[in-house]
Amino acid sequence: MSATLPSAEFAVALPATPSPLQQLQRTLSGDMLKLRRTAALRLSLFSGALPVLLTFCIFYFKGQYIIKGGIDPWPKFVSMAWQTAGTLLLPLFVVLLTSLIVNVETKSGAWKHLFALPVGRGAVFVSKLLVLLGLNMLALLLFAGLLLGAGFLLGLVKPGLGFQNHQAPLETVLWMFGHTYVATLGLLAVQYIVSLYWRSFVVPVGVGMGAVVATIALLNWEHVDKIPYSAPLGTTMQMKMTKLGGLEVAHTLFKHEWYSLAWFAGALLLGYVLLQLRRAD
Amino acid sequence: MTTPTLLLETQGLSFRFGKRPILHDINLQVPTGSIYGFLGPNGAGKSTTMRLLLGLLRPAAGSVQLFGYDLAKHRVALLSRVGALIENPSLYDHLTGYENLEATRRLRGIPATRTAEVLELVGLSPDSARRPAKEYSLGMRQRLGLALALLPNPALLMLDEPTNGLDPNGIIEMRELLRRLQSQGTTILLSSHLIAEIEKVATHVGVIQQGKLVFQGSLPELQRLQTGRAHLVLETESADTCRNLLPQLLGEATITGLSTLRLPYHSREQVATLAEALVAAGQPIYGLHSEQPSLEDTFLHLTETNAAI
Numbered sequence: 001m002s003a004t005l006p007s008a009e010f011a012v013a014l015p016a017t018p019s020p021l022q023q024l025q026r027t028l029s030g031d032m033l034k035l036r037r038t039a040a041l042r043l044s045l046f047s048g049a050l051p052v053l054l055t056f057c058i059f060y061f062k063g064q065y066i067i068k069g070g071i072d073p074w075p076k077f078v079s080m081a082w083q084t085a086g087t088l089l090l091p092l093f094v095v096l097l098t099s100l101i102v103n104v105e106t107k108s109g110a111w112k113h114l115f116a117l118p119v120g121r122g123a124v125f126v127s128k129l130l131v132l133l134g135l136n137m138l139a140l141l142l143f144a145g146l147l148l149g150a151g152f153l154l155g156l157v158k159p160g161l162g163f164q165n166h167q168a169p170l171e172t173v174l175w176m177f178g179h180t181y182v183a184t185l186g187l188l189a190v191q192y193i194v195s196l197y198w199r200s201f202v203v204p205v206g207v208g209m210g211a212v213v214a215t216i217a218l219l220n221w222e223h224v225d226k227i228p229y230s231a232p233l234g235t236t237m238q239m240k241m242t243k244l245g246g247l248e249v250a251h252t253l254f255k256h257e258w259y260s261l262a263w264f265a266g267a268l269l270l271g272y273v274l275l276q277l278r279r280a281d
Numbered sequence: 282m283t284t285p286t287l288l289l290e291t292q293g294l295s296f297r298f299g300k301r302p303i304l305h306d307i308n309l310q311v312p313t314g315s316i317y318g319f320l321g322p323n324g325a326g327k328s329t330t331m332r333l334l335l336g337l338l339r340p341a342a343g344s345v346q347l348f349g350y351d352l353a354k355h356r357v358a359l360l361s362r363v364g365a366l367i368e369n370p371s372l373y374d375h376l377t378g379y380e381n382l383e384a385t386r387r388l389r390g391i392p393a394t395r396t397a398e399v400l401e402l403v404g405l406s407p408d409s410a411r412r413p414a415k416e417y418s419l420g421m422r423q424r425l426g427l428a429l430a431l432l433p434n435p436a437l438l439m440l441d442e443p444t445n446g447l448d449p450n451g452i453i454e455m456r457e458l459l460r461r462l463q464s465q466g467t468t469i470l471l472s473s474h475l476i477a478e479i480e481k482v483a484t485h486v487g488v489i490q491q492g493k494l495v496f497q498g499s500l501p502e503l504q505r506l507q508t509g510r511a512h513l514v515l516e517t518e519s520a521d522t523c524r525n526l527l528p529q530l531l532g533e534a535t536i537t538g539l540s541t542l543r544l545p546y547h548s549r550e551q552v553a554t555l556a557e558a559l560v561a562a563g564q565p566i567y568g569l570h571s572e573q574p575s576l577e578d579t580f581l582h583l584t585e586t587n588a589a590i
Contacts (some may be wrong), residue, residue, distance in 0.1 A: 016351050017358040028390040037375045113371035116335040117388050118361035281337035
């Protein structure tokens with residue numbers, strides 16, 4: 001083969017750099033597509049529905065022992081479901097979700113491909129974080145929505161419990177949704193960094209499960225509210241019955257939720273710096 | 282800049298893994314419009330070099346110039362004109378072939394029509410593109426990986442062992458595709474541990490051995506290297522007797538068997554003179570032929586002796 005080559009006519013001008021926002025938008029668009037048929041999406045739907053389903057069954061079959069004498073069944077119903085969700089399910093859900101989302105790339109050996117595309121490391125980091133925050137919100141919204149729906153359904157199929165005769169605690173559920181979301185942010189960020197740094201499925205799941213179990217063992221410790229894995233449970237405990245038999249929760253952030261936010265910011269900042277030191281491929 | 286201009290150039294590129302040196306002072310020069318065969322045995326540092334060229338790794342020393350711009354400074358911009366397939370194709374098994382392309386297309390911000398074009402280019406039917414990637418054979422995975430690399434209509438295409446897993450037909454198709462892309466102006470950097478593969482398409486060759494570039498030049502230059510290494514092989518009754526009888530002609534010969542001699546080939550006249558002298562000396566000639574070393578031998582010679590050229 002001849003070694004004479006076309007020369008200058010193929011010279012390449014420096015292509016334009018896409019703006020950071022454009023990079024993020026492209027990465028996010030790709031990340032959303034990669035969610036198709038993944039366990040992460042199914043897990044989010046399942047985790048939103050499971051605590052509601054459990055509580056619904058308890059009330060459907062044994063409701064008459066729990067609600068007696070025409071009192072408002074909603075507070076008991078909502079707090080029971082929230083306890084089921086907040087104690088174990090929610091922290092474990094966040095642990096699994098972050099590991100699954102990051103594992104989409106790891107499993108496919110796609111990090112080297114992803115980082116050889118014209119998007120910066122920052123865009124990749126923020127995009128997956130947004131996907132996580134979105135799915136986490138989806139699961140919680142689904143939980144809150146289904147919870148209210150299940151209460152109305154009980155009013156129809158088990159009128160004896162009296163759901164139809166009382167007002168649903170819509171406002172409290174909305175505030176609790178906000179509180180709980182903030183409470184999951186700290187552990188979400190910690191798990192996200194662990195998943196990205198180790199690029200394995202087993203390590204972040206192991207770390208997360210260990211941390212959840214350790215938190216439960218340490219519940220009586222005076223500093224337990226500083227552990228991000230305890231925050232969802234802490235929020236659940238803040239929901240109080242009023243003297244009038246209603247359900248209420250404060251409209252300001254609790255101390256453990258501030259800690260959760262601090263973990264969120266700290267872990268993301270520190271993690272991002274750490275990840276710059278790691279090889280990209 | 283020299284003529285022809287260099288599309289890709291590295292200066293003193295070095296890389297260490299911890300304390301272990303992997304690459305040492307690599308000065309690649311990939312001319313614009315070439316098919317550059319990057320040759321070396323497994324573990325010589327080909328993949329590491331390619332990862333450095335994509336900015337996936339940070340070099341311990343040296344720099345990479347792509348299209349005349351510093352990669353470290355303009356990575357994101359430059360990568361929009363580079364397509365790469367490094368080692369195994371990075372495929373999302375839970376997505377279809379089409380969705381795999383779509384994910385990368387969105388990340389690159391390329392028009393949607395390009396997806397069908399690259400499927401056509403690599404010879405994947407729309408039917409197979411609708412199947413999940415986990416059902417793909419090795420050859421189909423490789424084709425899809427190539428399609429991913431071709432998405433941006435790259436000015437520089439980097440392929441790491443692209444014929445892995447392809448059947449003979451696929452290999453021929455791949456070769457034709459590379460030539461076609463080159464004729465359209467794409468510069469191709471192609472790594473392989475098989476010289477035979479490179480020899481058929483490359484215009485330029487770089488040979489890497491133990492992290493050092495031991496040869497770089499055009500394919501004809503590599504071929505010229507081997508002409509100096511042709512040999513004449515003589516089969517006779519007794520090699521020892523022949524050499525004693527004809528010390529002038531067979532002085533530089535080595536005895537490779539009881540009845541075989543091997544000596545450097547110089548010219549056709551040398552062969553005629555030798556045959557005449559052997560007959561005159563009463564020695565039988567059972568065989569007399571020149572042996573041209575294959576490019577493969579040259580390659581082995583380069584990588585074994587580690588001689589810098």
